[in-house]
Amino acid sequence: MRTLDGGTMSEHVKRATISDVAQHAGVSKAAVSKVLRGAYGVSGTMKARVEASMATLGYRPSALARGMRGSSFTLGVFVVDLHNTFMSVLIEGIRTEAELNGYQVFIGEASRGLAQQRQMIEAMVDRKMDGIVLIAPFGTADDLEEIARGTPTVVLGRHGPSHSYDTVASDDIAGSALIVDHLVSLGHRRIAHLMQVGREKNESGMPQVVRAKGYVDAMVRNGLEQEIDVLEGRWSQEGGRSAAGLMVQRKNPPTAVHAGADMAALGVLAGFHEAGVRVPEDFSVVGYDNVFAASLPQVGLTSVDQSGIEMGALAAKLLVERIQGRQEAVSTVVAPRLVVRRTTAPPPGV
Amino acid sequence: MRTLDGGTMSEHVKRATISDVAQHAGVSKAAVSKVLRGAYGVSGTMKARVEASMATLGYRPSALARGMRGSSFTLGVFVVDLHNTFMSVLIEGIRTEAELNGYQVFIGEASRGLAQQRQMIEAMVDRKMDGIVLIAPFGTADDLEEIARGTPTVVLGRHGPSHSYDTVASDDIAGSALIVDHLVSLGHRRIAHLMQVGREKNESGMPQVVRAKGYVDAMVRNGLEQEIDVLEGRWSQEGGRSAAGLMVQRKNPPTAVHAGADMAALGVLAGFHEAGVRVPEDFSVVGYDNVFAASLPQVGLTSVDQSGIEMGALAAKLLVERIQGRQEAVSTVVAPRLVVRRTTAPPPGV
DNA sequence: TGGATTGTGTAGATCGGTCTACGTTTTCCA
DNA sequence: TGGAAAACGTAGACCGATCTACACAATCCA
Incomplete structure (x- = not known):
């Protein structure tokens, strides 16, 4: 039996919050938060009780609220043009490595030039993403340095050197x-x-x-x-x-x-x-x-x-390191490989 | 002269907050918030002063904090597989229409089956995205209904009928x-x-x-x-x-x-x-x-x-309508078009 | 046995915005 | 000219988490 507070049939159901869980388990919010983060100072008994309450209430922590103080566990991938199929290969590499480290990956595209690129990157920063991968971005190296001063950044597809961000590029x-x-x-x-x-x-x-x-x-x-x-x-x-x-x-x-x-x-x-x-x-x-x-x-x-998958994975790995505190910039190149098919042959008359 | 509180050289610079702007402009937080939202009850003088302060401080509102109470101005696009180049066409349509309405679009990919799909969609909901577009998702219609009960949803590439979400599909x-x-x-x-x-x-x-x-x-x-x-x-x-x-x-x-x-x-x-x-x-x-x-x-x-661009744009349009309160489900189909090229001809012997 | 240490849990400030309720002016109009 | 209405601004609760500071109990050890 649900209250029809808005008068409409399909009001969206209210999610359980940390307070709901705390109340249901008969403990404090702080205790639930500790369980959530696996922090020190929780007895086995309490942990079990809280986890049971979370399960029965179908509780899911709000990533937004978590992000307000701590980290958002989110990485942003900025792409200039998704139509280029090479991008999806890079992204696959990034995702695989990022998910191994418990990060969610969201992709933002901006195909209409520098202004839109800036807006998209700012949107990522505004959402407090823990780090961002920029794939073949426009702009000067100084632009990139400025972005990287505010948020851990790895640039994929542009060569270094750089001060405050890492680079991964094909040689x-x-x-x-x-x-x-x-x-x-x-x-x-x-x-x-x-x-x-x-x-x-x-x-x-x-x-x-x-x-x-x-x-x-x-x-x-x-x-x-x-x-x-x-x-x-x-x-x-x-x-x-x-x-x-x-x-x-x-x-x-x-x-x-x-x-x-x-x-x-x-x-x-x-x-x-x-x-x-x-x-x-x-x-x-x-x-x-x-x-x-x-x-x-x-x-x-x-x-x-x-080898886009490896490049993507490497970029994600560097980004995680940087989020965890590394300060020195790293610039890497990966070796490319020639794939000979049918569009090359000796010139006419040879 | 900046304090070196962490001992490291490149501490990330602190962003200006709404309080900083309020203080700088000599007004209350609420006033700045009003200016930000274009809400009623702001004089031209105050608006100008606040906007000047925002500019000099390089202020950008935190999308996270805004999302805590109001809306996040973010749409999520869920994709099963970015390698399929048709996806980028749909996405282009979605983005164009969404940006017209002041929404940022983030794309989430989940290529490894139903469990990963669910996790990705939940991640979007956890981030309080105002609405989501699901492109060719797995799962039963009931799964989708449940998602849509929690968040405004449009499903692209699957046919209706449906109760709580809209559909856009090619005929x-x-x-x-x-x-x-x-x-x-x-x-x-x-x-x-x-x-x-x-x-x-x-x-x-x-x-x-x-x-x-x-x-x-x-x-x-x-x-x-x-x-x-x-x-x-x-x-x-x-x-x-x-x-x-x-x-x-x-x-x-x-x-x-x-x-x-x-x-x-x-x-x-x-x-x-x-x-x-x-x-x-x-x-x-x-x-x-x-x-x-x-x-x-x-x-x-x-x-x-x-005509992927139109389908994408239509999906975004429906989603915006739904966010703005429409309750009835809409199922649309768009007419496809045959493009005859060189791989079809009369059968041998005709 | 009593003070120190360790373990367990809570209160409450905090993050950066939104938004309601309300106070103070100013304007309007009978 | 006086009271209502409109315009403008502010205080402070609130969103849902994190995290510091601290209280209390149990354990340790000289």
């Missing part, structure tokens, strides 16, 4: 080297690179900057500085498609492209498909990220795999 | 009909259907159940009840691949398949690719969801588009 220098060396070993010399230039300014440490540097370094190391050819565009399917158009129209077109990201590479492939350029017979294409679509047999895109 | 009956009619019009008669059977039990209202029913209905309507052929498996790439193997080995194999979901269809295509079955010359394949990979020119998968 993009090495990844670019893998790509260039692979193409050179197939006989390519005119190898182009597509560099991401988006709405937001490129900052040092961003993957597009490091991959471009890795490309240039590797070209020089292979004695191909004369052939360095960097196209600027967006790492989206559309960006890749228009880059394909540009490359084809060159007087002396390249024979291969390091597209910088799989989404761009897929766009390049689409552009070539429309233009009648055969891959890999006429042109070799390499992506980066090894997203799901790259692995489809119809696509077979040669790509660089970043 | 899967119509979608299956589009597929079957399309294949029949091309001349196919032996059309198979791949039905999802996963770890969790299939409940009425789940898309796999409705799509199967739509398939059967459409087959009957076309006078093909003799040809009804339902294979059970998982709607994953692997499930599709093994279904491809099964179909090929039939004594009298089908000439087309309604794979139920794009992920499964991609698996079927991969299986056929390996087995040397040509698509669409030997076999027609239709997916469902119109995910990104289906649109790649190399793939060109015929599929059913569910």
Whole structure:
């Protein structure tokens, strides 16, 4: 028999609070709180009685109230764009490790630029999340430092160094080297690179900057500085498609492209498909990220795999350490791996 | 000059609270709160003074504390699997509409079955989220009713009817009909259907159940009840691949398949690719969801588009209405659309 | 055996907001 | 011009936990 206090049929049922439990068990709120936290100073008898009361009342502590004083046991993951399937791989790694440590993970997305990103991160801080992982965020390193001064932070996908936050990134220098060396070993010399230039300014440490540097370094190391050819565009399917158009129209077109990201590479492939350029017979294409679509047999895109699950797990591990008090910044890189499929072959005439 | 109370260099800076603002502006806490909420009873002068103080102190209200009494301005989106790219489309729709109404959206994922799903949803409730959207959740309708009795809820991707929550779903009956009619019009008669059977039990209202029913209905309507052929498996790439193997080995194999979901269809295509079955010359394949990979020119998968953005937006709109007090349950379906690409053609010999 | 130590439990301040109840001005209008 | 109504502001309870300080009982030990 329930009181119809609002006059409506389906009033939401009131949750039991810590006071309800205390009253039901005949003890003080403080005692219940101790049981809840497994704190010192509880007899076995009392523990049993309180736990029985919690069970019969269906008690669940309010995470909000807990967060007011103590910690919220919540980690925030900030993502720029969930459409990129690589994100879900990173998130899987983060979640697995976080849940091992008793943290709940909530994901926040902000796809419309720096202002929205800032708002989302502030929303996480406002909710007193114990720590946050930022995946490939925009903004300057200073912006990130400021965020990290207020809340334990790990940045995933941007390279260090940093003062107040940790970084986990794929070794993009090495990844670019893998790509260039692979193409050179197939006989390519005119190898182009597509560099991401988006709405937001490129900052040092961003993957597009490091991959471009890795490309240039590797070209020089292979004695191909004369052939360095960097196209600027967006790492989206559309960006890749228009880059394909540009490359084809060159007087002396390249024979291969390091597209910088799989989404761009897929766009390049689409552009070539429309233009009648055969891959890999006429042109070799390499992506980066090894997203799901790259692995489809119809696509077979040669790509660089970043072992996203491990990166995610590492980020979560570092974040937990930082929450537990570590102060020194840690910057890690994980080794990438070239996955050779069907979009790379010797250049025409070789 | 900051006190080094912990002995460590980088103690996190204390945030300004409502009391700090009140003191700085020389008014009461209640006054600041009124300004914050835009409540009645504030003079222009006071409003200006308080807002100035908030700005100089860099004040941001604690969402946690607000949530303790009032609402948290937070919506939770529960997702079973973020790897499915259709989810990010739905989420985009939800976010757009939610942000229009001043809500922050946080996403929670639980990929490991019913128990983890329950924990995630409880975590959202524990954080006093004002409402939640459940995308294709497991569990019985009763489970969902119980959740919805505690928190305003909209279920996305499962069909009604329901008492205490709203539903938004694609019209899967119509979608299956589009597929079957399309294949029949091309001349196919032996059309198979791949039905999802996963770890969790299939409940009425789940898309796999409705799509199967739509398939059967459409087959009957076309006078093909003799040809009804339902294979059970998982709607994953692997499930599709093994279904491809099964179909090929039939004594009298089908000439087309309604794979139920794009992920499964991609698996079927991969299986056929390996087995040397040509698509669409030997076999027609239709997916469902119109995910990104289906649109790649190399793939060109015929599929059913569910206009995810609109569904997401509608779900958010219903949720906001429900938070604002609507009590009657609303069940909506949105019309799907067939996208014909290159994996469907007349059967061999026609 | 009596003071110190250890174990067990409680009271109540606290976190940072919201919101009701009420006091004080100011404005309105018969 | 005087009383009602409207406008403005404040005090303080409240939300549901955590956590410090302390009271009381039991145990220890010289």
